[in-house]
Amino acid sequence: MKLSRKQRRMLEQGKFEEEQHIEKLPKIRTIKPITDNQKQAFEDFYDGQNLLLTGSAGTGKTFIACYLGLNEVLRKPEVYDSLTIVRSVVPTRDMGFIPGKIHEKQQVYEMPYTSIFQEMSMEDDRRFYDKLKNQNIVNFITTSFIRGHTLKNTIIIVDEIQNMNFNELWTVVTRVGKNCRIVFCGDIKQNDLYNQREESGFKNFFKILHNMKSFSTTEFNINDIVRSDMVKEFISTADKLSISPNT
Structure with a gap:
């Protein structure tokens, strides 16, 4: 049985008399990418890159990020302790x-x-x-409470980034400690930020990531929508009419 870093530490510290007392790591299904852009995201992640996944709703950005992250944690328990999901609490923010x-x-x-x-x-x-x-394999934290934390030995999924202002995005990145990888997911068209200065900060954050060699960007489009045919038709029609939630 493969033991995680945390489990091995507990054994070394004598907190368990026998290995079988430690709960086994779970197994998950094997998920394969469907579209070319999904395949690109998988390949970039397996090549060791951090990811920026943007684009249309229904393209599986969050699902792909969570699967890649969890699969990596379970495959390499000697390297990573957990998967950490980070979200903003917009629209209340508080x-x-x-x-x-x-x-x-x-x-x-x-x-x-x-x-x-x-x-x-x-x-x-x-x-x-x-x-x-409950097994501390997955952790969830909001940007409201991430200050003061140092994230270590974890795969970080930063979800719904279109709802984060520049200060929140900056704070998340500067919390990243040793032995971490990070995946950002978001759809600019679903932006819930109403302040123009906050939106411009979001764009500047994108510019920074685009100029970092450790990041790969995948921009999903209408052809990548896998949620349902209705979602694909709706977004395709709205796009042709130049209508979005923020117009």
Whole structure:
């Protein structure tokens, strides 16, 4: 049985008498890319690149990022401790507006990952995401609480980046410590930022990544939409009419 870095440390520290007391790492389905752009994203990641995945809704950006990240963590437990998902809490930006404790507030923004990770599980398990969190294989954090953290030995998925202003994006990148890789996902057309200065900051962030050798960019288009035929038809028609959520 392969042990993660954390599990090996626990054994070395004598926190477990026998190896079988440690919960086995889960297995996930093998996912293969469908479109040419998806194949490019897979190849770039396997080549060791950090990724910037942008483009139309329904193209599988978040699913691809989560699959590549989780698969890498499970394949290389001696290298990575976990997968860390980072999101902004736009449109409120301040989680104080949502009732409940921190973990209860975060659950609203974690809902999409339940179905994403269910699709990856071997048994179509709807609780797979929660199980991975309970094993500390997957962690979730919002940009509201990432300051002061140093992320180490983890694959980082920064999701819905169109909803982050430049300061949030800057903060996330500067939290990255040793032995990490990072994947940014977003769709500019679904931007929830209303302040023009925030939008221009987002574009400047893109410029920085485009000029970094450690990053590869994949721009998904209408031909990459795999969610459903209706989504593909809707976005294609809106594109022809030059209509977007921000127009």
